[in-house]
Amino acid sequence: DGGITQSPKYLFRKEGQNVTLSCEQNLNHDAMYWYRQDPGQGLRLIYYSQIVNDFQKGDIAEGYSVSREKKESFPLTVTSAQKNPTAFYLCASSINRHNSPLHFGNGTRLTVT
Amino acid sequence: AQKITQTQPGMFVQEKEAVTLDCTYDTSDPSYGLFWYKQPSSGEMIFLIYQGSYDQQNATEGRYSLNFQKARKSANLVISASQLGDSAMYFCAMRDSGGSNYKLTFGKGTLLTVNP
Numbered sequence: 001d002g003g004i005t006q007s008p009k010y011l012f013r014k015e016g017q018n019v020t021l022s023c024e025q026n027l028n029h030d031a032m033y034w035y036r037q038d039p040g041q042g043l044r045l046i047y048y049s050q051i052v053n054d055f056q057k058g059d060i061a062e063g064y065s066v067s068r069e070k071k072e073s074f075p076l077t078v079t080s081a082q083k084n085p086t087a088f089y090l091c092a093s094s095i096n097r098h099n100s101p102l103h104f105g106n107g108t109r110l111t112v113t
Numbered sequence: 114a115q116k117i118t119q120t121q122p123g124m125f126v127q128e129k130e131a132v133t134l135d136c137t138y139d140t141s142d143p144s145y146g147l148f149w150y151k152q153p154s155s156g157e158m159i160f161l162i163y164q165g166s167y168d169q170q171n172a173t174e175g176r177y178s179l180n181f182q183k184a185r186k187s188a189n190l191v192i193s194a195s196q197l198g199d200s201a202m203y204f205c206a207m208r209d210s211g212g213s214n215y216k217l218t219f220g221k222g223t224l225l226t227v228n229p
Contacts, residue, residue: 031215033216033217035219040122040221041221042117042119042204042219042220042221042222043158043204043206043219044219045216045217045218048215048216050215058216088156090156090158092158094215096215097215098144098145098146098165098208098215099146099163099165100215101148101160101163102148102158102160102217103160104157104158106155106156106157107156107157109156
């Protein structure tokens with residue numbers, strides 16, 4: 001079955017460590033996205049990529065980095081510069097078409113202590 | 114800059130009744146699309162329904178329909194015959210034409226609770 005796989009589901013890290021969240025899709029979608037969700041907040045866009053080897057900052061990119069070396073993969077690194085990294089992270093993909101919905105993975109819950 | 118507003122942090126509805134979840138948006142772009150997603154407590158985001166700004170009719174998908182009032186910039190989700198499984202967070206989102214930009218901007222969501 002086609003879909004988006006995020007791993008791991010739960011991730012725990014010590015403050016000051018970088019951590020990389022995995023996102024893989026086999027839907028053959030060109031565009032991929034990373035969103036962050038905090039309690040009481042909607043989804044906020046961190047980074048997005050519309051084609052391989054290209055990506056753009058979203059609304060809250062500070063303290064995060066991404067790469068898009070393959071169409072199927074869009075890993076997100078949460079760096080030690082991110083002041084409040086504990087959150088629920090959602091990866092999504094879509095066709096580059098305006099009426100195309102985003103397809104989401106099941107998310108990674110990151111806890112930094 | 115586009116903006117999505119969902120003014121109802123929480124809503125309650127009796128099983129089998131209909132419920133309307135509000136969404137207003139702000140964009141200066143004549144071409145845009147509106148999406149609704151459901152997020153159960155498990156965290157997955159489930160796409161429900163889409164409405165394009167140029168669509169002549171309100172979108173419907175099974176028990177979901179969209180009350181699209183373009184002049185008022187509102188795109189309310191109507192769920193008919195509510196079921197216990199409809200209890201979840203619901204998010205409204207928008208994509209405008211923004212050049213080649215395909216990102217979605219989300220509202221803060223409405224938590225719907227269906228009572229038996």
